[in-house]
Amino acid sequence: MxxxxxxxxxxxxxxxxxxxxxxxxxxxxxxxxxxxxxxxxxxxxxxxxxxxxxxxxxxxxxxxxxxxxxxxxxxxxxxxxxxAGITTYSPLRHWKVGAGDKVGVIGLGGLGHMGVKFAKALGAHVVMITTSPEKGRDAARLGADEVLVSRDAEAMARHAGSFDFLLNTIPVGHDVNPYLALLKRDATMCLVGALEELTPAVNGVNLIIGRKSIAGSAxxxxxxxxxxxxxxxxxxxxxDVEIVSIQEVNEAWERLAKNDVKYRFVIDMSSLKAAA
Known part of the structure; x- marks a missing residue:
């Protein structure tokens, strides 16, 4: 046992x-x-x-x-x-992320903040990739070595072809083509958040040139x-969690829909007795 x-x-x-x-x-x-x-x-x-x-x-x-x-x-x-922990840990281990690798974690939320922590602990050089420059300070606190703002075309161009692995934690359909340009030859971007159609469509040339891969992991x-x-x-x-009581679960749900949590809600189950 x-x-x-x-x-x-x-x-x-x-x-x-x-x-x-x-x-x-x-x-x-x-x-x-x-x-x-x-x-x-x-x-x-x-x-x-x-x-x-x-x-x-x-x-x-x-x-x-x-x-x-x-x-x-x-x-x-x-x-x-x-x-969230095992969802991000599993692909990092499967693709053998380790010391000397440059790893990008796309999206800083419940999954992304764990991806940063794990990739850093595995010895990688970690780049937090986000659309929000204001998330840079928190990304550094979590262990990111750099922050790349994906809306900054010049910054994206400077990082083109330099990543060994990308962990994409964005939870909705989105354009993955700009991120594929960041990968080295034979490198992989793994999706762990998007459970819906990716739009716009993936441009095949972004995979063929450089023999790059898109994968998924549960x-x-x-x-x-x-x-x-x-x-x-x-x-x-x-x-990183915020504790809420069962009585606050509806408010927590509304805040979750607004991305107003850093970075996971945890329900205090002892509050069930008070609700009974």
Whole structure:
């Protein structure tokens, strides 16, 4: 058993999978060929029982889908690691980001701020790429070595062809063509935020010239999620959070729609009792 009574247990975005397909055999349960069971708004493997997520006093989960959270991590800041954290950690590890690499993190939000922290801890030279110059100071605080304002055509031209990897965290459809110009030959831009059509269309020449790639990545499997949590404990990494009560959840939702959070809301579940 990997957990004992008294340990802190973390439950992320998935709570089950088939455990016998090729993806599951490769410890990539998030890509289960039969579909992983999401922790919230999903269905159990019986196809009948809905999953209700973590808005509760208790949750029963198979031990395989639980990670051990080290005592040294602040629990409030550790909670988003199981979503935003692993979403950004997984592609950085898959594309073997490390010392000597120049990495661009596109977008400074819940995902982007974790991408900056991880890329820096992995030894990369980190460039925060944003449309908002005012985010530069916060990007530096998070560990960025440089800030590149994507609306500055001259600055974009100076950085053209210089990035080993781009982590694109923008959560909506957008024009990726200007960012492709930043990549070195054979380099990759990975999307982790946009779950909709990219507009305008990708210009094929931006991929063909330089043999560049666009890829996507979801969360990580359970083995990698545990690796990520342990990495965070070793490097003192947590998410920047704002604590809200369950009574404030509607206000928090409205603020989230306005991007008015740095950088993740965490609900104080003890406030559920006050709401009862």
């Amino acid at each position: 990997k957990l004992k009574v008294g340990d802190y247990a973390g439950v992320g975005c998935i709570v089950d999978s088939c455990l016998h397909c090729s993806a599951c055999d490769d410890d990539l349960e998030q890509y289960c060929e039969h579909g992983p069971t999401l922790t919230y708004n999903g269905m159990e493997c019986d196809g009948v029982t809905p999953t209700f997520g973590g808005y509760s006093d208790q949750i029963v989960v198979k031990e395989h889908f639980v990670v051990k959270v080290p005592e040294t991590l602040d629990l409030k800041g550790a909670a988003p690691l199981l979503c 969360i990580g499997g359970m083995e990698e999620t545990q690796e990520m949590i342990d990495f965070c404990a070793e490097h003192g990494i947590v998410s």
